[in-house]
Amino acid sequence: DIVMTQSPDSLAVSLGGRATLNCKSSQNVFYNSNNKNYLAWYQQKPGQPPKLLIYWASTRESGVPDRFSGSGSGTDFTLTISSLQTEDVAVYYCQQYFSTPLTFGGGTKVEIK
Amino acid sequence: QPQLYESGPGLVKPSETLSLTCTVSNGSISSRSYYWGWIRQPPGKGLEWIGSMYNGGSPHYNPPLKSRVTISTDTSKNQFSLSLNSVTAADTAVYYCARLVALRGGNWVDPWGQGILVTVSS
Numbered sequence: 001d002i003v004m005t006q007s008p009d010s011l012a013v014s015l016g017g018r019a020t021l022n023c024k025s026s027q028n029v030f031y032n033s034n035n036k037n038y039l040a041w042y043q044q045k046p047g048q049p050p051k052l053l054i055y056w057a058s059t060r061e062s063g064v065p066d067r068f069s070g071s072g073s074g075t076d077f078t079l080t081i082s083s084l085q086t087e088d089v090a091v092y093y094c095q096q097y098f099s100t101p102l103t104f105g106g107g108t109k110v111e112i113k
Numbered sequence: 114q115p116q117l118y119e120s121g122p123g124l125v126k127p128s129e130t131l132s133l134t135c136t137v138s139n140g141s142i143s144s145r146s147y148y149w150g151w152i153r154q155p156p157g158k159g160l161e162w163i164g165s166m167y168n169g170g171s172p173h174y175n176p177p178l179k180s181r182v183t184i185s186t187d188t189s190k191n192q193f194s195l196s197l198n199s200v201t202a203a204d205t206a207v208y209y210c211a212r213l214v215a216l217r218g219g220n221w222v223d224p225w226g227q228g229i230l231v232t233v234s235s
Contacts, residue, residue: 004153040221
């Protein structure tokens with residue numbers, strides 16, 4: 001199984017500040033034949049299901065604000081929130097879909113400082 | 114965008130079978146562009162993929178659960194179901210049904226159902 005490790009566990013950022021969330025996979029999730037990283041990011045607010053933010057490591061889902069961006073390749077990935085808003089308070093999860101079983105990271109909780 | 118809605122009992126006794134149904138609206142589960150699956154989240158914890166399948170295909174299950182899980186589809190009702198037998202307290206979780214995009218071998222999850230809390234207790 002591919003183990004996904006997220007850091008930090010929690011993060012407090014000032015309004016308008018930058019949040020940087022990390023995700024590391026235990027195996028490479030880059031597929032050479034199509035030049036794609038098989039990684040997605042989700043946002044989960046309290047009492048709600050997760051919501052897809054990003055897939056292919058850096059492709060923003062339709063309707064997701066452009067302050068959210070994904071980067072990285074291979075085994076190391078980053079989700080950046082460029083200017084944190086109150087509505088961004090949530091837990092963020094990464095997920096690999098390179099192989100089954102599909103696996104998720106343990107999450108990073110983002111709060112306002 | 115389809116909407117998914119989980120239904121089933123919120124309380125199951127230990128050693129019994131957990132059975133949930135997901136009803137899909139505004140989208141057909143017959144589409145080969147998508148998988149349909151289940152993911153769970155124990156209270157206060159992270160996400161665990163249970164399994165998924167596309168209509169007419171063979172399901173894929175998470176190995177630790179494989180011996181206890183069955184996922185099936187009912188195209189006549191545009192529903193898919195989860196059965197998990199021999200449950201214990203460790204199976205207490207919010208269970209989400211979800212659509213998984215099947216593109217270039219990719220399986221990201223979008224959208225998710227609202228989730229249903231299932232408690233295993235006598």
